[in-house]
Amino acid sequence: MGRKLLFLYCATFVWLVTAIFADAASPPIAFSYVTLDYPGAHDTQLNGINGGKIVGDWETNSSTLFPNSFLYDGASFKSIAFPGADPNLGTQAFGISGNLIAGIYWTPSPNIHEHGFLYDGNSYTTIDDPLANSFYANQGGVFGISGNHLVGEYIDSASHGQSFFTMGHILRH
Amino acid sequence: LTPGPGSAALGVDGNKVVGYYAGGQFGYLYDGTNYTTIADPSGTHLNEAVGISGNDIVGDYQGISESALHGFLFDGTSYYTIDIPGSTQTSLRGIEGNSIVGWYLNGTGYHGVIITVPEPSTLALLTLGAVGLLAARRR
Numbered sequence: 001m002g003r004k005l006l007f008l009y010c011a012t013f014v015w016l017v018t019a020i021f022a023d024a025a026s027p028p029i030a031f032s033y034v035t036l037d038y039p040g041a042h043d044t045q046l047n048g049i050n051g052g053k054i055v056g057d058w059e060t061n062s063s064t065l066f067p068n069s070f071l072y073d074g075a076s077f078k079s080i081a082f083p084g085a086d087p088n089l090g091t092q093a094f095g096i097s098g099n100l101i102a103g104i105y106w107t108p109s110p111n112i113h114e115h116g117f118l119y120d121g122n123s124y125t126t127i128d129d130p131l132a133n134s135f136y137a138n139q140g141g142v143f144g145i146s147g148n149h150l151v152g153e154y155i156d157s158a159s160h161g162q163s164f165f166t167m168g169h170i171l172r173h
Numbered sequence: 174l175t176p177g178p179g180s181a182a183l184g185v186d187g188n189k190v191v192g193y194y195a196g197g198q199f200g201y202l203y204d205g206t207n208y209t210t211i212a213d214p215s216g217t218h219l220n221e222a223v224g225i226s227g228n229d230i231v232g233d234y235q236g237i238s239e240s241a242l243h244g245f246l247f248d249g250t251s252y253y254t255i256d257i258p259g260s261t262q263t264s265l266r267g268i269e270g271n272s273i274v275g276w277y278l279n280g281t282g283y284h285g286v287i288i289t290v291p292e293p294s295t296l297a298l299l300t301l302g303a304v305g306l307l308a309a310r311r312r
Contacts, residue, residue: 027253028253028256031288032289035284045275045276045283048274049274049287054274054287064283143182144224153182161179162180163176163190163192163194167188
């Protein structure tokens with residue numbers, strides 16, 4: 001009885017591994033999911049996760065601008081909003097690492113510009129790549145964070161998007 | 174070091190960076206030394222590598238003649254498509270361990286989503302546990 005059970009278990013395991021981890025062109029994978037929408041929002045997007053904490057953004061009118069951002073700690077939502085940001089374009093939190101949150105915000109009219117930011121739980125700091133061309137409103141921002149490493153994009157003098165990485169205090173392009 | 178014009182770095186884990194280049198046609202992984210192209214085999218004209226955790230990378234792609242996004246997981250060896258059932262688009266934006274966050278679009282709008290995928294190590298541990306239990310019962 002034990003050997004039959006062991007055989008059946010091993011056969012099922014091999015089938016599961018074959019079905020789930022087979023190397024084929026974009027096969028589906030078994031997964032489970034739960035929906036997490038910001039209370040009262042029309043649209044919600046989740047952008048980053050670390051330590052079980054999640055950052056994302058939301059909007060109320062299906063404009064796809066997502067001007068409001070949040071931190072979700074597994075139980076409640078906290079607003080993430082760069083002080084003085086444009087009310088329509090607002091703040092978008094993209095990455096989280098420990099207590100640090102990174103993203104972008106927009107300054108209001110008549111000087112509408114995109115900027116990166118870092119939030120440490122108490123205060124907000126603007127993070128702009130020194131090579132960003134401020135001629136363009138969407139001059140770049142911060143999209144990810146891991147420890148003291150930030151990554152993002154800046155628009156160069158030829159209006160091309162470029163990647164930047166900060167490894168500690170070293171900025172790389 | 175640059176992946177070139179039309180690029181953006183979107184995610185980082187330690188010294189590993191993911192993003193896109195060529196205007197979003199291809200995703201990339203930078204491991205601190207070399208660049209590797211990240212592109213789902215089904216992604217023909219748009220591939221974004223957005224989040225990374227260890228060897229696992231998530232993002233989205235568009236297939237041929239498509240404007241809709243599909244989510245993908247790359248475990249360092251294989252690509253897996255992850256589309257939320259009933260959605261018209263899915264995009265995966267961040268990953269930590271076997272937890273993935275992102276969004277999907279359906280008839281009522283955009284919705285945040287937390288996805289859990291199985292880990293090979295989890296299955297292996299379950300197997301070891303079961304074999305151990307069987308061995309104990311036979312004694």
